[in-house]
Amino acid sequence: MRATLFGVAGGEKGLLTLAQAHHARCLADEMLNPPVSHDDGHPQHLERLAAYWGEVLGGPTTYTDTMLARRAWSGCTPATAT
Numbered sequence: 001m002r003a004t005l006f007g008v009a010g011g012e013k014g015l016l017t018l019a020q021a022h023h024a025r026c027l028a029d030e031m032l033n034p035p036v037s038h039d040d041g042h043p044q045h046l047e048r049l050a051a052y053w054g055e056v057l058g059g060p061t062t063y064t065d066t067m068l069a070r071r072a073w074s075g076c077t078p079a080t081a082t
Contacts, residue, residue, distance in 0.1 A: 004058030011059065015050040023049075 009015055023046055026032040051063040
C-alpha cells in the first residue's frame, strides 16, 4: 500500500496539531493576525481546517462528507466546482 501525505503527517491527530500551530503562528504575526483574530468564525474552525487539509492530502473525505456547506456549492462537489 502506498503512503499518503495524510498518513505521513500523522493522520487526523497530526493535522489537527498542525492546524492549531498554524493558527497560533497566524495570531502572533502582525500581518496575519487581523484576518484570523475575529471571534465570529465557526466554533470548530481548527477541526474543519484539519479535516480539509487531511482530505486534500489523501485522507478520508470527512470534510466533504460532514463539514462542507453543501448549499454553497449548489449541487456541485469540490472536485467539479470551478
